[in-house]
Amino acid sequence: MTRWQRRARLVIAVFGIVFAVFVARQFKGREPAPVAPAPVRTDPGAVAETTGGQSMKLTRSREDVSVKSEKQLIYADGSSRMIGVTVVTDERNGDRTFTIKSKEGTLGKNEAHIALDGDVRFDSSDGMTVRTEHATYSDAMVRAAGPVEYTRGRMSGHGVGMAWDETRDVLSILDQAVVQIAPDEKGAGATHITSGTAELARRDKYMRFEKNVRVQRPGQTIESDTALARLTEDEKHIETVELREGSRITTTNAAPGGLQSLTGRDMNLKYNADGQSLEHAVVTGDAVIQLAGETGNAGRQIAATTLDIAVAPDGTTPTALVGHEAVQLTFPPEAGAPGRTIRAAGLEAKGAPGRGLTRALFTGNVQYRERGGGVDRAASAATLDVGLTPGMRSIEEAKFARGVRFEEGAMAALAAAARYDLEKGTLELSGSEPGAAVPHVVNQQIVVDATTIDVTLAGPRVRAAGNVKSELRPASKSGKPGEAGNDVKMPSMLKQDQPVIVVAGNLDYDGTTSKGTYTDAARLFQGDTSIKGDTLVIDNKAGNLTASGSVTTTTVLESAGKDKKRERSPSMATAKDFKYDDAARRLTYTGDAHLSGSAGDMTATRIELYLTPSGDELERAEAHENVTLREQNRETQGTTLVYTTVDEKYVVVGVPVKIVDECQRETTGRTLTFIKATDTIVVDGNAQIRTQTKGGNGKCSS
Numbered sequence: 103m104t105r106w107q108r109r110a111r112l113v114i115a116v117f118g119i120v121f122a123v124f125v126a127r128q129f130k131g132r133e134p135a136p137v138a139p140a141p142v143r144t145d146p147g148a149v150a151e152t153t154g155g156q157s158m159k160l161t162r163s164r165e166d167v168s169v170k171s172e173k174q175l176i177y178a179d180g181s182s183r184m185i186g187v188t189v190v191t192d193e194r195n196g197d198r199t200f201t202i203k204s205k206e207g208t209l210g211k212n213e214a215h216i217a218l219d220g221d222v223r224f225d226s227s228d229g230m231t232v233r234t235e236h237a238t239y240s241d242a243m244v245r246a247a248g249p250v251e252y253t254r255g256r257m258s259g260h261g262v263g264m265a266w267d268e269t270r271d272v273l274s275i276l277d278q279a280v281v282q283i284a285p286d287e288k289g290a291g292a293t294h295i296t297s298g299t300a301e302l303a304r305r306d307k308y309m310r311f312e313k314n315v316r317v318q319r320p321g322q323t324i325e326s327d328t329a330l331a332r333l334t335e336d337e338k339h340i341e342t343v344e345l346r347e348g349s350r351i352t353t354t355n356a357a358p359g360g361l362q363s364l365t366g367r368d369m370n371l372k373y374n375a376d377g378q379s380l381e382h383a384v385v386t387g388d389a390v391i392q393l394a395g396e397t398g399n400a401g402r403q404i405a406a407t408t409l410d411i412a413v414a415p416d417g418t419t420p421t422a423l424v425g426h427e428a429v430q431l432t433f434p435p436e437a438g439a440p441g442r443t444i445r446a447a448g449l450e451a452k453g454a455p456g457r458g459l460t461r462a463l464f465t466g467n468v469q470y471r472e473r474g475g476g477v478d479r480a481a482s483a484a485t486l487d488v489g490l491t492p493g494m495r496s497i498e499e500a501k502f503a504r505g506v507r508f509e510e511g512a513m514a515a516l517a518a519a520a521r522y523d524l525e526k527g528t529l530e531l532s533g534s535e536p537g538a539a540v541p542h543v544v545n546q547q548i549v550v551d552a553t554t555i556d557v558t559l560a561g562p563r564v565r566a567a568g569n570v571k572s573e574l575r576p577a578s579k580s581g582k583p584g585e586a587g588n589d590v591k592m593p594s595m596l597k598q599d600q601p602v603i604v605v606a607g608n609l610d611y612d613g614t615t616s617k618g619t620y621t622d623a624a625r626l627f628q629g630d631t632s633i634k635g636d637t638l639v640i641d642n643k644a645g646n647l648t649a650s651g652s653v654t655t656t657t658v659l660e661s662a663g664k665d666k667k668r669e670r671s672p673s674m675a676t677a678k679d680f681k682y683d684d685a686a687r688r689l690t691y692t693g694d695a696h697l698s699g700s701a702g703d704m705t706a707t708r709i710e711l712y713l714t715p716s717g718d719e720l721e722r723a724e725a726h727e728n729v730t731l732r733e734q735n736r737e738t739q740g741t742t743l744v745y746t747t748v749d750e751k752y753v754v755v756g757v758p759v760k761i762v763d764e765c766q767r768e769t770t771g772r773t774l775t776f777i778k779a780t781d782t783i784v785v786d787g788n789a790q791i792r793t794q795t796k797g798g799n800g801k802c803s804s
Contacts, residue, residue: 147177149178152174169187169209170187171184171207182208182209187207191268198227198228199227200225204219204222204237205219206219207219221235224237228254234246234250235248235249245264248262250275256286259275261277261278262278272302279297282295283295291378292319296315298311308333309331310329310331312327312328315328321353324351325351327347328346338377342371345371349385350364359495361393363392365389365390369384381417382411388405396495401434404432404451422459424450425448429444431444431462444469445469446467447465449463450462457493458494463486463488464485464487468483468502469482478510479510479559481500483504483505483506496525499523501521502522503520512545517533518541527560528558531555541553541554541566548618550570551570552570563611563612568608570609571605572604572618573601574603594716596717600628602628604638606623606625608622620637625638630658633655633656635680645685649680650680652676653676653677654674655680655689671699675697675698677695679693690711692707692708697725702733702745704725704729704743707728710724710725722747725743737762738759738761739761740754749779750777750779751775752774772786
């Protein structure tokens with residue numbers, strides 16, 4: 103027997119013994135086993151119950167969803183109830199993981215709907231947390247009907263009702279939404295937002311608010327019916343805000359010229375990189391920007407259908423502004439300054455940081471109005487270029503162009519271009535265009551046309567240059583005391599019911615004194631009357647008139663002889679200077695004076711014509727120094743001459759008086775009296791006799 107055979111026999115023997123013992127034990131009487139207690143079910147209605155962290159995996163189109171619970175109860179209809187629920191979803195692209203936890207949860211029979219109850223908490227892997235008491239999860243949507251709270255970074259908020267769209271990564275607060283943004287590390291950026299609803303689209307980087315939106319930021323309040331805020335890529339700052347319906351921005355403590363309020367139907371706002379200060383705004387629909395004024399003064403307002411505004415880095419100071427349709431700039435009245443408004447179809451304004459808007463160009467049917475403090479001025483033009491002081495405290499100058507019309511009281515000015523200096527109260531008119539060949543100024547007293555006209559509105563005072571043509575108007579016939587135009591009068595030597603035309607190179611007219619000074623070849627015309635001189639001065643208050651420098655006058659005056667027959671006789675005079683004194687009804691020619699008319703032809707150093715009170719009839723004429731009278735082929739020389747029209751008598755005084763007749767006979771004496779009607783000459787009180795006459799040319803009989 104070999105060794106292995108001996109070993110095999112040993113193993114078989116041992117096995118036989120063991121098997122015998124086993125069989126004996128089986129047939130031996132057993133002790134009864136202890137009975138385990140029946141399990142107590144959480145819900146008797148459940149058909150099955152599991153414990154110990156059961157989990158299941160649900161597959162969706164764009165994410166994987168796992169549901170884990172501490173305990174699960176399964177019901178006959180296929181639904182299940184879970185205790186200690188955790189729902190985890192993973193985006194297929196792996197960007198984020200979303201976790202939802204609650205005390206309890208109910209899973210629908212088709213595993214497509216989970217109802218979560220009790221301390222529901224939603225967390226995303228990138229830091230967003232949402233809390234509520236009751237919610238549902240179905241097809242990548244989390245919904246809640248009750249109060250909701252949420253946080254993410256510096257942002258937190260609450261509201262009533264919530265919907266989270268996992269696919270779009272959008273959190274919506276359905277009612278009474280409140281969003282708060284805490285200050286950043288620099289203490290800036292604090293924001294408080296209230297609205298009816300809020301939508302936070304994290305993937306698309308925007309926040310949308312609807313119904314009575316109100317945004318509170320330090321020093322600024324934003325209001326509208328709806329608002330859409332687009333965020334930077336890191337979601338830390340606001341890039342743009344779109345406001346729709348009833349939009350309004352108000353700021354506090356704005357510097358003069360800074361943004362105080364901005365209103366309109368809709369607004370598009372762009373912020374600087376810090377997300378705090380406004381960089382650009384477009385406002386449409388009844389747009390209005392209110393700019394702060396100096397302390398204690400109302401601000402300035404710009405309105406239009408649409409406003410496009412660029413803002414300095416401080417976030418409140420406009421540096422550029424464009425307005426379209428129904429534009430209106432308003433400066434309210436202030437102490438010492440009237441209110442001012444400018445209306446136009448369009449506006450383009452520019453400025454600089456720290457200064458605000460400093461220039462504004464208005465275009466299209468510009469209407470300018472200035473009213474208050476006894477001032478009422480209006481202007482219109484095709485364009486208006488306005489210079490503004492820093493902070494828009496006031497208008498420095500206004501340049502009107504094309505079809506300019508400026509009015510104040512009875513004064514109107516027309517020109518192709520006008521520059522208005524508001525502080526000085528001056529108006530510079532220039533240019534030429536169809537319908538306005540030269541600037542034109544008119545009031546109740548005077549009409550002026552010239553190449554350029556400068557008007558000082560107080561008075562007014564008018565300075566005109568270049569081909570000046572003016573018309574002096576008769577006094578107003580309204581008869582109302584103190585009314586403009588009633589306190590002036592035409593010199594009585596002129597017709598009182600007819601205008602007077604004056605042309606010259608230059609004019610300086612003072613409306614306060616109603617005095618006009620014409621220089622550079624001045625000429626006056628009225629009917630048959632004309633006056634020429636280098637300078638001409640007309641005083642329409644006193645009714646006086648003066649001329650100097652190569653004076654020439656032509657007048658037609660009435661006179662009556664002994665037969666009382668009235669005749670109109672023209673006369674012409676020249677002199678270095680001329681003066682008409684209305685109170686004395688006296689015309690005075692001085693300096694190489696020469697008069698030719700009904701009184702004869704006379705020269706003298708000074709010639710004076712005295713008119714009757716009516717001013718259109720010669721009463722007497724006087725000549726003084728170096729007098730020479732030529733009439734009826736006689737020449738009379740003396741020191742003084744007096745001619746009276748009532749008796750047509752000349753009285754000449756001289757040392758001596760000398761008469762030379764047509765025969766060159768000379769008569770001398772101290773006094774000469776000549777009666778024109780009777781051709782009678784009396785010398786020294788005696789009738790002229792031939793023995794007093796000497797000389798002659800032999801052509802006349804003795």
